[in-house]
Amino acid sequence: MDFDDRIPIYYQIKQYICQEIIVGHFKPEDKIPAVRQLALTLTVNVNTIQRALAELVNDGILESKRGRGNFVTADLKRLNEMKHSIVEEQLALVYDRLTDLQITPEEMVRDLTDYIDKRKGEKQND
The missing domain is CATH 1.10.10.10 (Winged helix-like DNA-binding domain superfamily/Winged helix DNA-binding domain)
Incomplete structure (x- = not known):
């Protein structure tokens, strides 16, 4: 590690x-x-x-x-809370960095959606 x-x-x-x-x-x-x-x-x-x-x-x-x-x-509820907390922590980092670049929330959503679609396409082609 x-x-x-x-x-x-x-x-x-x-x-x-x-x-x-x-x-x-x-x-x-x-x-x-x-x-x-x-x-x-x-x-x-x-x-x-x-x-x-x-x-x-x-x-x-x-x-x-x-x-x-x-x-x-x-305790599956506790494990789901942990997962949600980690996801939220990661999203907060991305949000803060993109906000520092003066990217609006709407642009973030659009760009994230585009990125996810692109990555899905790459995975399907592997």
Whole structure:
């Protein structure tokens, strides 16, 4: 995993785990890899992994089961809220950047629609 020096590593690890849940690599009630395994896989300090996991537990995304590890919550409503929150966060970044370029919301919608259509076409041609 390549880390962005401008963003705390623990936060990027949280985002990575959330992404793995969203795309289905970790399903509800699945056990996620152990702290030490994640630290080795992502080549980061164990304490950094523990901080990321503690926040995910605190956020209700993961459930810690003493002696057994960390598991993805079975609360589908909470997982949908997490996904919506991540999408909204990404859209906020795009919106702010485009607003800085003096692009109107109407232009953004038009350009995004055009972009999506273009990408769909590219995917179909692959």
